Amino acid sequence: MHGPRAQRPDTGVDSGGQTRERLLDVAERLFASRGFAATSVRRITRDAACNLAAVNYHFGSKLGLYEEVFRRRLEAVRDQRLAAIRRAATIQPGPGALEEVLYIFASSFIEPLVGESHGRMLTELMGREMLDPHLPPEMFRGEIAGPVQEALTQALCRTTPGLSVDAARLCVQSITGQLVQTAQRVRRQSATPMAGPPLTIVVDHIVRFSAAGVRASVGGAPAGSPHGRPQRS
């Protein structure tokens, strides 16, 4: 029992915590680009120029480091994304308001993927955690995905008269599904360059596609099939 055992040691030493921060930075980059399982503690500590045991000392385990990587960014990301949605939600209902909400959301989701490496890493990290979870469920879904999806749900309801909450939730799933797939495509595309439409085209398409889809979801969707499931079959 040497270390603080995944407890912040709240040290006062000047150089204390430098290794800790370096580990978090390096781990964030590696986890984002390779995933949790494919990133070894040895590689992290080598890139961070510190000892192998530092991970276990500061974070208790590899998983503890992974959780702390997320925890460090949780509030910032959630607040930023919620702010974007709230910014969109203040728009008074009217023609084009739905498109504006969708465009803001899609951009805030996709944009970090193209430019600098900071937000990009974070988005890739989130995407990986969505597909292959290692965090306790209440941490990721409860702290990030949940509030964001709920906020988008409300924004959709506000800008689309007649849209029920249940239908809006389904629409949110449809929208995030498209965005996650696009993010995956971008990630793989950066690894091995392949053909594909530029991102601005894709975002524009998703906005237009989804706006129509949302508007078509008003009405008695959940239970029956008002406009009719196809006649045959």
Added chain:
Amino acid sequence: MHGPRAQRPDTGVDSGGQTRERLLDVAERLFASRGFAATSVRRITRDAACNLAAVNYHFGSKLGLYEEVFRRRLEAVRDQRLAAIRRAATIQPGPGALEEVLYIFASSFIEPLVGESHGRMLTELMGREMLDPHLPPEMFRGEIAGPVQEALTQALCRTTPGLSVDAARLCVQSITGQLVQTAQRVRRQSATPMAGPPLTIVVDHIVRFSAAGVRASVGGAPAGSPHGRPQRS
């Protein structure tokens, strides 16, 4: 150099190939439920009640086994899915034809997930390979995903007058994005039961949402923003 080295030995021995088939069956199940990296050769050979070295003897390597698991099912799956789309493509254009195409496609994508375990494994396998590729790119995308997406693109063009091929391709991405996300949700839901709307509701929503999205994609989508990107920003 003992074995056939990933070459079908086309043996005539009565019991020859029994181990091979058992390995393929067990590996298919394990790869589907746990993924490639998380499935060890030792677990496969243990479940198949054969020796550890059998994998390397029959398939050359773990990756060779993985490829053969796919190769064994490639034609059947592709033909089945293409048949479903062609069945949908024969529908003469008209009101509701687009919904019918989408419903057939979505059902053929989602339905194997719920019922028996055979098609379910395959769908999970495909989903995993989409997200975390291990196969040579020309094998998966070229043999399955490519033809299917191309067929759906043409079916959309046929049932939606004025839809350009480029726009249709974007729509296909939107549709598959929703379906893949739904498949992921089903997979995780089967592991840890959580709340969520029943699948029939989700499929109905995807059909309605996507039909509206497709119809909204006719017109000069690719380059400009005919109906306007949101005014501000």
Added chain:
DNA sequence: TGACGACTCATACGATCGTTTGAGATGATG
């Protein structure tokens, strides 16, 4: 019968993994 190919077997190899250990360095505190 004896040689041969096909196949399975137990076992070992080398590598990598996450984690643990105990000693040493450092700086604040009494």
Added chain:
DNA sequence: CATCATCTCAAACGATCGTATGAGTCGTCA
């Protein structure tokens, strides 16, 4: 100075991984 907590270090531990090796079993055929 002595003490103590904080932090870093080299080194090792035990486990698991994919793969390789060589002997052994069995059916076929000259």
